[in-house]
Amino acid sequence: MNAVPISWYLIVAAALFCIGLYGLLSRRNAVAMLMAVELSLNAVNLNLVAFWRYVDPGRPAGIAWAIFVLTVAAAEAAVGLALVISIYRQRDSVVTEELDVLKY
């Protein structure tokens, strides 16, 4: 019935990860960079759940790991966006190229 091989899931996850990587490397806005990181973390979780279902569905290791990744992603989003808001308040900008105080 379910004839989708695991390699399809892996390729979709790889494509989603690379899209997120491209967004992280090319965007100027810090919020957009965080959004791209979230896409990449989603791809990682998709890989973990696919391996759990295809290789070892009897034990919860894969899902447990995916839940921990999700927890860290939520914490990262909260702190990252708080940093962006704080930087915006002080510098009136969220463009990463203009955040260069530590360079000099």
Place this chain on the structure above:
Amino acid sequence: MQIVFIIVSAVTLFAGIQTVSNRNLFHAALYMMLSFLGVAVLYGMLESAFMAATQLLVYIGAISILVIFAIMMTRRLMQATEPAFNSQWQWGGVASMLLFVLFVTVISQVFVVNPNVQGAFFPPAADEAIRNSVVDLGVSFVSADQYVLAFELASVLLLVALVGAIIVARPDVPDNEMEEAVVVEVVESAEMEAELVEVEAAEEEPTEAVPGGH
């Protein structure tokens, strides 16, 4: 099933590309939510109902809302005609394309060389395991020989992130202003106490006066 998979993953990847390339950040955030939804459907196809529900709650419900709030609080800047991409965006594209080619090469190597490698195809049985997977997950989080330490550490991490986010995002209050605020508070509370004492005294007087009157 293959048709559904192809459609869902095409929508997910299209929404992902829009997320990283759309100039309008608000639209990019909405496309990000669509991409999260596509991943949730893929979780459903992998028979992981718990992950699908968690994806809906945490990613679409919480993280997307956080991102949209951040965009709304900072959007004035990105409405201008200034570029949305930095000067090295081509190199970023080349690097991520190369990484994708590398991933596809490795995956196809594994599955072309040995197409019947363990886990290559959907295991037909294991209905019982799927039905019990949420219970197993919950037990594994609190049993001492599995993930209880990581689980508790995750709770501490969330608490630290909560406190840290509040402290980082709070507007700066200068120290002397803070002290003034404390002084004012102390003075006010002292005044209020004095008033309270007066009121109590005023209340006590008639109660004393009433028995005295009789």
